[in-house]
Amino acid sequence: xxxxxxxxxxxxxxxxxxxxxxxxxxxxPVELKDYGVSEGIFVLAGLFAAWHRLLFPWVxxxxxxxxxxxxxxxxxxxxxxxxxxxxxxDVLTSMVKCFLNxxxxxxxxxxxxxxxxxxxxxxxxxxxxxxxxxxxxxxxxAAPSVVFLPLWFRFVQCLMRFKSTGDRWPHLYNALKYGxxxxxxxxxxxxxxxxxxxxTLWFQxxxxxxxxxxxxxxxxxxxxxxxxxxxxxxxLLNDRQMYPKKWYYYSAMVGDxxxxxxxxxxxxxxxxxxxxxxxxxxxxxxxSLFSKLANWLAPIAMLLEMVRRTFWxxxxxxNEQLHNTEGYRxxxxxxxxxxxxxxxxxTTGRSVAYEVLGFGLVIVAxxxxxIVLSGRRYDSMxxxxxxx
Amino acid sequence: xxxxxxxxxSWGLQVLVWTRFRINYVYIFELDPRFxxxxxxxxSDCASDSIVFFSLVFMLVWVC
Numbered sequence: 001x002x003x004x005x006x007x008x009x010x011x012x013x014x015x016x017x018x019x020x021x022x023x024x025x026x027x028x029p030v031e032l033k034d035y036g037v038s039e040g041i042f043v044l045a046g047l048f049a050a051w052h053r054l055l056f057p058w059v060x061x062x063x064x065x066x067x068x069x070x071x072x073x074x075x076x077x078x079x080x081x082x083x084x085x086x087x088x089x090d091v092l093t094s095m096v097k098c099f100l101n102x103x104x105x106x107x108x109x110x111x112x113x114x115x116x117x118x119x120x121x122x123x124x125x126x127x128x129x130x131x132x133x134x135x136x137x138x139x140x141x142a143a144p145s146v147v148f149l150p151l152w153f154r155f156v157q158c159l160m161r162f163k164s165t166g167d168r169w170p171h172l173y174n175a176l177k178y179g180x181x182x183x184x185x186x187x188x189x190x191x192x193x194x195x196x197x198x199x200t201l202w203f204q205x206x207x208x209x210x211x212x213x214x215x216x217x218x219x220x221x222x223x224x225x226x227x228x229x230x231x232x233x234x235x236l237l238n239d240r241q242m243y244p245k246k247w248y249y250y251s252a253m254v255g256d257x258x259x260x261x262x263x264x265x266x267x268x269x270x271x272x273x274x275x276x277x278x279x280x281x282x283x284x285x286x287x288s289l290f291s292k293l294a295n296w297l298a299p300i301a302m303l304l305e306m307v308r309r310t311f312w313x314x315x316x317x318x319n320e321q322l323h324n325t326e327g328y329r330x331x332x333x334x335x336x337x338x339x340x341x342x343x344x345x346x347t348t349g350r351s352v353a354y355e356v357l358g359f360g361l362v363i364v365a366x367x368x369x370x371i372v373l374s375g376r377r378y379d380s381m382x383x384x385x386x387x388x
Numbered sequence: 389x390x391x392x393x394x395x396x397x398s399w400g401l402q403v404l405v406w407t408r409f410r411i412n413y414v415y416i417f418e419l420d421p422r423f424x425x426x427x428x429x430x431x432s433d434c435a436s437d438s439i440v441f442f443s444l445v446f447m448l449v450w451v452c
Binding site: 042043045046047049050053054059060063082083084087091095097098099101102105242243299302303306307309310313314317318320321329334335336363366367370371373 | 389391392394395396401402405406409412415416417420423433438440442445447448449450
């Protein structure tokens with residue numbers, strides 16, 4: 001094993017893939033399985049690849065880590081909160097589901113569950129919920145804090161901006177936005193949901209009202225403040241546009257409103273998510289249809305949120321270029337961006353788009369195929385074990 | 389990990405659109421122009437990461 005790890009470390013990504021295909025062809029993992037090392041190696045390799053990408057080459061990644069540090073403790077950074085830091089903070093709030101999954105993986109590896117599941121079932125993947133998943137430190141500390149912290153960072157950034165500029169508008173109202181979101185998530189995460197039916201009903205009414213208010217407020221903030229759109233004088237747009245078509249703006253406004261609701265849903269920790277729409281006090285989350293639906297929706301919601309954040313960023317930067325919205329820069333003028341080292345491909349824009357779309361479809365189709373096939377395989381395994 | 393991957397793709401896509409519509413993201417973000425990378429470079433990294441990720445998933449499901 002140490003030799004294997006060393007070789008793995010020295011290879012680059014494409015060589016790793018080749019090595020893996022060779023390993024599969026020679027059925028190396030099957031031999032490894034006899035030593036009790038099978039599934040864990042893939043999880044570890046994935047974590048390693050992510051770690052490698054996030055740290056190397058260090059000269060390029062250093063900026064990212066400095067920005068993350070500045071987001072986490074803005075009072076330690078000298079010129080105060082700058083636009084990039086707020087942007088990174090906003091992206092972090094979108095990545096909550098992703099962080100939850102990563103945290104789960106790290107806990108899973110650190111607790112040794114990776115190896116145990118491989119040993120216990122000889123490759124059968126009937127996933128037994130590990131004990132730490134329901135334990136107090138994970139359920140009440142680690143998972144909620146991952147959900148809570150990105151919002152908290154943005155909240156603190158808004159207060160810092162207020163302190164340095166002295167303007168109540170928009171910084172305190174922005175802080176209020178994040179405060180509302182934090183309330184929604186904390187209530188959703190920590191409320192004991194299975195007490196009595198009446199309490200739960202009142203709580204649900206209260207919570208859903210808060211949910212809707214907070215979501216509408218953030219959507220309003222996105223459209224009117226972050227993007228500078230929604231001005232009646234200019235047919236719900238702003239005075240100038242940099243993107244060529246007007247319907248881009250209108251569809252972005254509608255899409256933002258819809259996807260905001262999906263996003264707030266992703267903020268709720270997985271342990272509580274199934275209980276929010278609970279059917280009654282007698283039913284455990286695993287029985288309700290909603291929890292199954294929630295399991296399916298979680299990755300889709302994560303992707304949708306990234307889509308929303310992507311086009312949010314596109315319009316946010318456009319507005320920032322045109323208007324210097326919150327006074328992050330002393331000079332209003334921003335020079336247009338021209339590539340000094342143009343890397344022009346010979347294809348036109350549309351054909352490239354089709355190509356990328358085609359590749360994306362192939363990837364999604366193969367992913368779906370894998371999921372469907374694996375499900376069928378596990379089903380057959382389950383029936384096999386039942387029969388035996 | 390799929391989440392990290394999608395964030396990386398999303399950053400590449402944003403850089404592509406900003407570059408094409410002349411939005412000076414380097415200036416607005418106050419990035420160091422020596423270390424900013426063009427969208428083709430970012431997409432290249434994303435692509436190799438995706439290959440690694442999907443082959444890992446593939447093998448996790450099929451081999452184990």
